[in-house]
Amino acid sequence: MIKFTIITLFREAIEPYLKTSMMWKAVDKGLAEFEFVNLREFGLGPHKSVDDTPYGGGDGMLLRCEPVFAAIEFVKAKDPEAKVILPTPVGMTWNQELAREFAFHSGPCPAGTNARAAALRNAPNQNANSHYIILCPHYEGYDERILAIVDYNISLGKYVLTGGELPALIIIDSVVRLIPGVLGGETSAEIESFSNGDNLEYPQYTRPEDFRGMKVPEVLLSGNHGEIAKWREEHSGTSLL
Numbered sequence: 001m002i003k004f005t006i007i008t009l010f011r012e013a014i015e016p017y018l019k020t021s022m023m024w025k026a027v028d029k030g031l032a033e034f035e036f037v038n039l040r041e042f043g044l045g046p047h048k049s050v051d052d053t054p055y056g057g058g059d060g061m062l063l064r065c066e067p068v069f070a071a072i073e074f075v076k077a078k079d080p081e082a083k084v085i086l087p088t089p090v091g092m093t094w095n096q097e098l099a100r101e102f103a104f105h106s107g108p109c110p111a112g113t114n115a116r117a118a119a120l121r122n123a124p125n126q127n128a129n130s131h132y133i134i135l136c137p138h139y140e141g142y143d144e145r146i147l148a149i150v151d152y153n154i155s156l157g158k159y160v161l162t163g164g165e166l167p168a169l170i171i172i173d174s175v176v177r178l179i180p181g182v183l184g185g186e187t188s189a190e191i192e193s194f195s196n197g198d199n200l201e202y203p204q205y206t207r208p209e210d211f212r213g214m215k216v217p218e219v220l221l222s223g224n225h226g227e228i229a230k231w232r233e234e235h236s237g238t239s240l241l
Helices: 021-028 065-078 096-104 115-122 144-149 165-176 225-234
Strands: 002-008 032-038 083-093 130-135 152-155
Touching: 002 065, 002 165, 021 032, 021 165, 032 065, 065 130, 065 144, 083 144, 083 165, 096 165, 130 165
Parallel strands: 002 032, 002 130, 083 130, 083 152
Antiparallel strands: none
């Protein structure tokens, strides 16, 4: 089983998604577990403050070290082996290969990723329970010293979001869906885009055979599995429209 503990100020932004579709199915089948920790509970002073202005000046507010360390240490007191993930623009770029590394804990780190990915080689084996803590930053950013307690810095790409809640959902979804038994078919997660490097899936069709003059390719209706496989290979990564 894989467990995600999400440390956030905005649980309501994440929880509904994790209670629907495949994420709910993973929990229902005992394949995944999600829990939340409210960062505000570890805030300072009567107002439970979690942020402050940056030294040196500048706009915005930064997450302070004290509440973040306290929240992570609270979780780690129950599970010292839990690994901490921080969504941040300076992290290694998230991709399908890294999602598989987190889901299965096996094989070498994918070529071309940040050197921090090497730490994944030391993850527990595939049959062990795994626990990841995702810290959702907010405001202008976070005190740089928070990185001292982080195991994996993850970037979703060259853009900036308001907070870490959306990246947390993307990381969780892309990992959990790979766990055997979550998706419907046995090969659902094997034959799809990015399942093998930069490959893209072939065009797919369903009923009706003819929709407003746009017809399903005849080979897909032929029942000839050899020709269908050949057609799919030839058209991987393309669109016929």
